[in-house]
Amino acid sequence: MIPVRFSAAQNKAREVLARHRYSCIFGGTRSGKTFLILRAIIHRALRAANSRHAVLRFRGNAARASIALDTFPAVLQRCFPNLHAIEHRQEGYFEFHNGSQIWIGGLDNKDRVEKILGLEFATIFLNEASQIPYSSAIIAFTRLAQVVPNIAQRAFVDLNPIGKNHWTNRLFIEHRDPITLLPLRNPHDYGSARLNPLDNAHNLSKEFLESLDNLPERQRKRFFEGVFADEIECVLWSYEQIAACRCSLDDIPVSERASVVVAVDPSGAANSQDLNADEVGIIIAARNRNGCGFILDDRSLRDAPAVWGRTAVQAYHEYCADCIVAESNFGGAMVEAVIRAADPNVPVRLVTASRGKAIRAEPISVLYQRGVVRHAGRFSLLEEQMCRFSSHGYMGTDSPDHADAMIHALTYLLGGENGVGIIEFYKHANEGTISAGRRTQTASQNTDCAPVIMRAPEAAGIIFGKSGCQYVPGTDGLVDVRYEDVAALESIGFIDVKSMFEDKHDIVT
Structure with missing residues (x-):
């Protein structure tokens, strides 16, 4: 049997799980997040007789395949080799000799959800929370109510991070309410730790780590570096x-x-x-x-x-x-x-x-x-x-x-x-730009309506119209705008030059 050992980052994550009522372990794939949390849950179940603990994913079949048939048995084998867990498959839980139960299920089956969440639990674990809506998380957290000796109530969350607008980032990193965006009144109750594959390198192959390092950049950020990505419209760089x-x-x-x-x-x-x-x-x-x-x-x-x-x-x-x-x-x-x-x-x-x-x-x-x-x-x-x-x-x-x-x-x-x-x-690099810096209609942008000449507000940069057309005001502030984009640009301060001059030909181009 391979001895279980933890890296410095994994030990820090274990401390977070023990310290806060709500804890989130986020980061790259295969970094040991789920293993650490399940190990902590089993310890808690053994310390508190007749306690209940729920492990929930968004899909019930994924919960069974990933947790019940894979990670949970692996944790038992490596960390608790002499511990026997009786599976009550029809009911959806495993039971230990002291009467403690670990329920495993999904949030996609209404009957199963009502069955599980009709109980109170000492531990709630939302696995792969990037797939779980915040509304479902709120309901699950309301069941964190079982009072048992020797352990405090704990909610655990793990995920490969996605966008910064996701509720996990709002709640655990920014310490803001995901709905109102107001600061949390009890931020000390929420803790987080970041784990990446390199923190679990002693359990992974060199070839696997290299494959993650070579992923396309956006996927690399999520699965190798384990960071929450920015979700910004009209980005200048990707x-x-x-x-x-x-x-x-x-x-x-x-x-x-x-x-x-x-x-x-x-x-x-x-x-x-x-x-x-x-x-x-x-x-x-x-x-x-x-x-x-x-x-x-x-x-x-x-x-x-x-x-x-x-x-x-x-x-x-x-x-x-x-x-x-x-x-x-x-x-x-x-x-x-x-x-x-x-x-x-x-x-x-x-x-x-x-x-x-x-x-x-x-x-x-x-x-x-x-x-x-x-x-x-x-x-x-x-x-x-x-x-x-x-x-x-x-x-x-x-x-x-x-x-x-x-x-x-x-x-x-x-x-x-x-x-x-x-x-x-910059002006000449944009297709269709003329010497005055005004954007003209190219063949792919032809329309039955002639372009409308507008003056941009001061310090305006690149603007994208509803049509998807990109507009670059020239040094004179003028830009040719497709007719269907005029109203939207007027709403942000662009002015139709016709309203400024009696005769369009008076404009110096």
């Missing part, structure tokens, strides 16, 4: 798009680097323990001789100015950079002084972020769409922040410090210091 831009450092050798910069997006962090402050974004990027951009490294950190200054200067020397590009909005003189304190001879170029984050990000996202930018490696935090940008703005709850530094670096390398080159490239 995980799949970034994955398609990935390469290795060998694709951009030193001899092919026409220019290298270290970009810094400073913050007000006092030290590494200042968790209320944002990180300092430090990105190293290069341009090759063909005009393509490469992200070489991410040295972002949260620490005192003296520390991040040394980090930026060290990266400057390590990558033989041309200069350090730093955002001046957060005290330009201070930023330059911090860098020069680490090395007075390093050239510093200060840039001002005068436009909104989405406006600055959009031209760079077009470069990615055209395959002009590559990532020489995997930069998880940077890429997560990139995928939270939409045409409506940055949708993350944290600051896009890594992404801001990346945008500064690529704007400097590929568009000139004032960014004009990128804006021009």
